[in-house]
Amino acid sequence: MSKVIVLVALIISAGWLLPEGHEIPVVGASSTDWNPRSFWHSPWGRSGVHKGIDIFAKEGRPVVAASPGLVVYTGYNDIGGNVVLVLGAKWRFYYYAHLHDTVSHVGQWLATGDVLGSVSNTGNAQGKPPHLHFAIRSLLPLLGQFQANKPQALLTMFYVDPGGYLAGAGRSL
16 A cells, blocks of 8 residues: 555655756747737637637648647547647646648647647637637646636646736746
C-alpha cells in the first residue's frame, strides 16, 4: 500500500516539474488578435460562460502547442468542431478548438511550438470568422482563483485566463 502511495505522489509531483511554455498558439498572431475581456464573458451560448479566448486568424494558419504536453484527445464535437486536448505541466489541459484539421494524434508528445492543426471555424463557429478557441483548464482546483461574484463561480477555480497566460511568457502562472 505504501508503495502505491509513493508512486501516486511521484506521478503527481512529475506534473509540477514539467516546464511550461508560453507561446501564442496561432503562428503569426499577437495579443491584438483576441479580446482580453472575452475570457469568462457571460452570457455565452450553451456553455453559459466563455471559458477561453478566440484568437482570430486566416483560415489554414498553423496552430501550435502553447506548452509541451501529451495529446490525450483528438476528435470532433458539435461545439468545438475539430479539437485537440493536450495534458501539460501543472496538470493543465490545453484545449484547441474550431480547427480545420488536426495533425496530432493521441499519445503524441508535443513540444512548445509543434504544429497540431490549423485555424478554421468548425463546430458552433460555422458562419463566424475563422479563429482558434483556446482554453486552459486545471485538473486540480486553483483555490486562490475562486470568484464568488462570477457566473459558474465554482468553475473559476479550474480555468486559467489564456490571455494572461500568454502575456506571462517567461514567468510561471
